[in-house]
Amino acid sequence: MPSSPSNQSYHHGSLRAALLSHAMELLDTKGIEGVSIRAVARLAGVAHSAPANHFPNKRSLMSALAARIFNQLENEVLAQMETTSGQRAERVMAFAEAVVAFALTYPHRYRLLWRRESLIDHDAELHSAMEAVYALLIGTIEGEDDEFTTSLETRAIAIWSMVHGYLIMRLDGNLMEKTDELTQAPRHRAIITALLEGIGGGPSGARRDC
Amino acid sequence: MPSSPSNQSYHHGSLRAALLSHAMELLDTKGIEGVSIRAVARLAGVAHSAPANHFPNKRSLMSALAARIFNQLENEVLAQMETTSGQRAERVMAFAEAVVAFALTYPHRYRLLWRRESLIDHDAELHSAMEAVYALLIGTIEGEDDEFTTSLETRAIAIWSMVHGYLIMRLDGNLMEKTDELTQAPRHRAIITALLEGIGGGPSGARRDC
C-alpha cells in the first residue's frame, strides 16, 4: 500500500515525498547547511543510503526541493496578484510584496532558490518552476504600449534583480539593519518606488515616505 | 625572519598571510566549496591543524578572505570612478560598471561576499570593509539637492540591490542566458538605465538600446 507513509514494511512506499517533506522541515529549522542526506534519512526512519534510490546525489535532492519552493512562491504571487487588478505600478508592487513576504517568512527556502552550487545546473523541473514565476512578473508589466527606453525584458529583469538584491541583503542584515530598524518593514515599497519613478532624472513627486 | 614565507623552519613566519593567499587561489579555481581548511593548509605546506592558530574556525578564515575581497572591490570602484567626473547618472554607471566587471572577472570572490552562512555574523573587519564600498556608492549620488520621492539612502540601496541582484542571477545563469546570449555584455547598462529613468511613469526617451 504505497499510500501509507508510516507503513512498517520493508519498502517505505512513498519515500521520495517523505524525504522532500523532511528536507523542507530541516531547511526551515536548521538552514541550508542543516540539510544533509543522512539527517533527512534519519527523520524518515530509513537507512542513510536509502535516499540514493530516489535522488542520485545531494544536488538532485536540493533541486527537487528548490523546484517545490518555486511552485509555492508562484502560488503566493498568484494569490497576492488576485487582490490587485489595478495599474501597472500596483501590479508590480503586488508582485514585490508577495516575494518579499515569502522570503521574510521562509528565509532559508528563499535562499536555497539562489544557491546554485547546491543545485543541478540545468535541471528541467527546477528551471520551468522558476520560469513560471518569471512569467508572472512579465504579466505584471506587459500589455500596455511599450515606449520605454528599455525593453520589456530588461525592465522585468530590473524589477526581479532589485527585489532579489534587496531581499538577499535584508536577510543577511547587510546595510539594512540600521536603516530598517528605524523605518520598519515598508522599506521595500520605497525601493520599488525608486525604480518606478527613476532616480536619475530629477524630482517626479512631492511626497516622500522613506 | 618573518618575511620569508618559504622558510623551512618549524615556524612558518607568515602563515596567516600565506593561508589567505592560498585560500584566495582555491576560491578562484575551485569555488567556495573548494576552500577547505585542510586543502589550504596542504597548499601552504603545513599540518592540517596549523591554521587553527590564526583562525579559530572556518568562518573566521572566510571572513578575513571576504574582507580582503571587499578591499579589492573598493580599489576597483575607486579606479573606475576616477575616470568619470561627470553627472550623477554617469557616476552611478561607473560604480555599476566597476562592480559588474569585478564580479564577472572573479565570480567566486563576488559570491563569497554574500555567503553569510560561511561568514561571521558581525565581524568588525568585514563589516567596515563593506561599509567602505557602500560609502563610495553614497558618494556617487549625494551632493546635489535631493528632491526625489525617495531618500538618499533608499536610492543607494536601490542601486546596490539592482546591481547585486542582476549579478547573482547572471553569474548563476538564471533568466539571463537566453537574453544575454543575444545582446551580449552591456545588458547591465540597460538595467541601470531602467532604474535611472524609471519604469512606471511612461516613456522618458526615444532611443532604445536593449
Place this chain on the structure above:
DNA sequence: CTGCTAATATTGACGCTGTCAATTTACGCC
C-alpha cells in the same frame, strides 16, 4: 649567554558528511 614562557606547529582522534559496492527484502507481473 642562559633559561623560561608563550606562541606556533604537529600528530592523532572524533563524529559528521556524501558516495559507492555488495547484499537483503519484497512488490508486481507473467
Place this chain on the structure above:
DNA sequence: GGCGTAAATTGACAGCGTCAATATTAGCAG
C-alpha cells in the same frame, strides 16, 4: 507460483571541521 527488479539495508571509504595532547621554537628576562 516463480521471478525479475525496484527499493532498502549494511558496510566501507575518503574528506571535512574541530578538539586535545604533544613537540618545537622564538623572543624576552635575568
